[in-house]
Every structure is written in C-alpha cells, then in structure tokens.
Amino acid sequence: MQDAVTTIAMADDAGRGAERWRAVARNIFPFAVVGTLWEIVAWAGVFPKRLFPPLETVAVSFYNLTVSGILPHHAIETIFRLLSGFALAAVFGVLIGVMMGRSRRAEDILLPLVSIGAPIPGLAYAPLFLLWFGLGNFSSVLLVGFVSAFPIIFNSWTGVKAVKEIWVRSAQSMGADDKRLFRYVILPGALPYILTGLRLGLAQAWRILVAVEMLASVPWGLGWLIFGARKFLNTDAMLAGIAVIAIIGILLEKYVFQKIENYTVVRWGMTAK
Amino acid sequence: MTKNQQSTRTLIRGALSLLVTAALYEAVARSGFFPAVLLPTIPTILSTLIDTLSDGTMLTHAAFTLYRVMFGFGLAIVVGLPLGILMARHQRVEHFFLPLISALMPIPSFALVPLFMLWFGIGNVTTILIVFYAATFPMAFNTWSGVRSVNPLWLRAAGAMGADENSLFWKVIIPGASPFIITGMRQAFLRAWIGVVGAEMIAASDWGLGWVIFDAKEFLNADVMLAALVVIGFIGFAFERLVFGTLERNTVQRWGMVRVAKG
Numbered sequence: 001m002q003d004a005v006t007t008i009a010m011a012d013d014a015g016r017g018a019e020r021w022r023a024v025a026r027n028i029f030p031f032a033v034v035g036t037l038w039e040i041v042a043w044a045g046v047f048p049k050r051l052f053p054p055l056e057t058v059a060v061s062f063y064n065l066t067v068s069g070i071l072p073h074h075a076i077e078t079i080f081r082l083l084s085g086f087a088l089a090a091v092f093g094v095l096i097g098v099m100m101g102r103s104r105r106a107e108d109i110l111l112p113l114v115s116i117g118a119p120i121p122g123l124a125y126a127p128l129f130l131l132w133f134g135l136g137n138f139s140s141v142l143l144v145g146f147v148s149a150f151p152i153i154f155n156s157w158t159g160v161k162a163v164k165e166i167w168v169r170s171a172q173s174m175g176a177d178d179k180r181l182f183r184y185v186i187l188p189g190a191l192p193y194i195l196t197g198l199r200l201g202l203a204q205a206w207r208i209l210v211a212v213e214m215l216a217s218v219p220w221g222l223g224w225l226i227f228g229a230r231k232f233l234n235t236d237a238m239l240a241g242i243a244v245i246a247i248i249g250i251l252l253e254k255y256v257f258q259k260i261e262n263y264t265v266v267r268w269g270m271t272a273k
Numbered sequence: 274m275t276k277n278q279q280s281t282r283t284l285i286r287g288a289l290s291l292l293v294t295a296a297l298y299e300a301v302a303r304s305g306f307f308p309a310v311l312l313p314t315i316p317t318i319l320s321t322l323i324d325t326l327s328d329g330t331m332l333t334h335a336a337f338t339l340y341r342v343m344f345g346f347g348l349a350i351v352v353g354l355p356l357g358i359l360m361a362r363h364q365r366v367e368h369f370f371l372p373l374i375s376a377l378m379p380i381p382s383f384a385l386v387p388l389f390m391l392w393f394g395i396g397n398v399t400t401i402l403i404v405f406y407a408a409t410f411p412m413a414f415n416t417w418s419g420v421r422s423v424n425p426l427w428l429r430a431a432g433a434m435g436a437d438e439n440s441l442f443w444k445v446i447i448p449g450a451s452p453f454i455i456t457g458m459r460q461a462f463l464r465a466w467i468g469v470v471g472a473e474m475i476a477a478s479d480w481g482l483g484w485v486i487f488d489a490k491e492f493l494n495a496d497v498m499l500a501a502l503v504v505i506g507f508i509g510f511a512f513e514r515l516v517f518g519t520l521e522r523n524t525v526q527r528w529g530m531v532r533v534a535k536g
Contacts (some may be wrong), residue, residue, distance in 0.1 A: 027372045051391050108286035121467035127490035171347040207381035211471050230387035249379020
C-alpha cells in the first residue's frame, strides 16, 4: 500500500508541479484584474489622488510604516486583543452551545437571552461598555469576547442538534453510556458546526475589534491607525492598515482554521472530499 | 408529554429566564454599585423609551436605520445570491471570484468606514455601501457552499427521471441548497445590522439608531443609549424570529431538511 502510493506520487510529480503553477496563476489573476482596474481609476483622476492613491503609493507607505516599526506595533497589539477576546468567547461559547443542544431545559432558558443578545450589533454595546468599564484594553477585550461568543453558541447548538438521530440510537443500542455517546458520537458529529462557529466567531471578533479600537481610543491598534489616518487624509496609510487587516484575517483563516478542519473533520470523513 | 404541553413549558421557561435576568439587573442598578447615570433602572429606561417613541424621534431614527439596512441588504441579496449560484455551477466564475471573496471577507466592513467617508461623504451612501459590503459575502459564500453540497445522488436521480436543466435547477438545486441560503441570509442580515449601526456611529449625520447611541455617550445619557439598544434588539429579534423563522418553517423545516430540537 505504502509503495503503491509513493510510486504514484512520484510519477505524478512533474504533472503536479505544473498543476500547482496553474493554481497559483488562477489565484493571482483576479487580483491582477482588480488591481489594474484600481490603477486605471486612480490615474484617470475620477477621485482626487489624495483620496484614491495608486497602488504603488500604498505599497511605499506600507513599506515605510513597516520598516519604521509602526505597522508591526499596531498589528501586535491588535492580535493580542483579538486572541484574548476570542479565547474567552471560544471557551464560554462552546460550553453554552453544547449545553443548549443537549438539554431541553438549558435551551428553553438560554435561547431567549441569546436570541435577544445576538441581533444587537456588538458595536451598539461599545459605548455602554466604555461607560461601564472605561476606555482601553479591558473593555475592548471583554466586548470582543462577549460579541464573538454568539455565533459560537448558535453553531455549537445547531451542530449538537444536527447530529443524526440514527447515529445516537445505534450508539445507544450498542451500549454506549452518556459519556461515551458524547465523546465519540455527538462531539465528532457536531464538530464541523462548532468549527464553523469558531471561524464565524473569530471573524466577528475581528470585525468588532477594529471598530472598538476606533472608538475606545487605545494608543495602538490597526483600527485606531485607520481612523486616525482619516483625519489627516492619509488615504495611503489607511489602505496600508486595511491591507494588514486583510492579511491577518486571511492568515488566521488559512493557518488556524483550515488546519484544524483538515486535522479533525476530514480525517473523520465528515465532509465529502 | 404532548406537543402542546411541551411548547407551553418552553414559553414559561423562556419568560422566567427573562424575568430573572431583569430582576438581577434591577437589583444591581438599585444597589448603587454603579452610578445611577451609568446604570439606569428599568423604569427609567422604559419611560425614556416611551417618551422618545411617542414624540416620534425614536421612530424616525429607526426608520432611517431600517431604510439603510434594507437597501443594503436587498442589494446584497440581488448580487450575492446569483453570484453564489454561478460560482457553484461554473468553475470559471468560481476561480475568478473565490480568491477575491476569501481576501475581502476577512476585512471588517467597519475598517472601510473611514475610507468610504472620504470617498462618498457622510450619510446614506456610505452607510448603505457599508451594509452592502458587509452582507454580500456571507450571502454569496453560503449560497456557493449550499449549491455545492446538494447531494449528487439527487442530481443523478432527477436526471435519470428526465429532469431538464431548468427543473433540475428549480426543483432540486434551489430547495437542496435552501438551508444554506437561509443561513446565508441570516448571517448577511446580522452582518448588515452590525454594519449599519457601526457605520451610523461614525458616518451618519443626525438620524439613525447607531448615531443616537453614540451621541448619547457624549452626554452620559445611558438611559437613551439603553432605550436605543432595546429598539435595535427588538428589530433584530423581530427579523430573526418572524422573518427568518417563518421562512425556515415554511421551507426547510416543512421539507424535513433540518431537524427541530427535541429531547
């Protein structure tokens, strides 16, 4: 078995190299198109250049800000806040969601609270949190955690409920007790949803964090950088900040969640691939 | 236990949990642990809410916010839904848009508010565009994964029974993808709702629920803030429960595609 696989892999190697290049080209192409459009608009002067700088200006200010250490400092502070808030949300969100999925009582009690809290946009709480807990790190982390817990709760809840009845019943008829049922049937069955929830929660945390940084006047942070740049019409610095935000977001998505998903979900054969 | 008893029980428990939470809040507010300006009691909030509702200011704020969110959300559905379907059905479209969507989706809509303000000024255009930006991606993304996840067996079965492209699309693919599409709408609306409040805090001129909250903070009017929060929560809850809940009951739950909670 091992040999056959290796042989096939070796035979395919040349073909796969070309394949990979084609995939890279395919991914770059749309950005090239959009970039070109951007350049055309920038140079055509539809907007004043100060407001709609061409990409090379953005790249230069990106480089300058990175070399001088300003951009990394903003980014690190932001990431630190993101991770602490998200960790809070992940722990409490999964716990509450699974509880709601497993017990009718918990569902009845918690669902009204969660459904009232969830549709209120996190940002609407921001001024309130700022009044209650003051400006700065504590309220921003707390707010990020509070807000990003909702999608995690909802998805863990749905996931536990979406576990196929027939799996539960067959496990029970094969003599699984509650603990084993939970560990070997419900948890793996709900995991795709929980991961989706975590991913949404992270996106939510990310979104709210940028906004909170604009409002909570933290001394460092990408949201503050963007917001501050507006006052001086530094559109290039603003776009550089947005680029960093996008890069962090993509890296999180690619190297945190897809890795986890590959490791667990695909291995258990939960998704068709 | 009959179904009726069960749902009565759900109702009672829900009401009880809300009551207990309210009582706890009231106790903290009255204990004086926080200053009364920052943590107004529930009667204060209610009277502020009734005052602002009866003199029409809160309703005008809500109307402005609803107009912005519905406009942006409508645009997002008009663009996102066909885009998601096209992406799932045609590989070329997928190859073009998927990288863009995955790159743009992690950018919080809020990060673009300062930029859009510079480009389009303060007011409706900026807020609607922010809502549109926030809502389109979840719509397209969920539609895409929904159409892709339609069981290939159904497609083959329908094909074998002689369904043409058209009926295959309307009778198999769209219903099959509908749980995802409805989830997409939900997410899109939630994001739109977040986007509109955030955008209004910074980029609205003088109307809008987000603007009220932000404005109230400057004057320490925590009661106005909480009253606006109640309105925001109520509208969001109404959409979630009435609009999407009804939609879900009449489609995917009736077709037996998702299981309702039990046990």
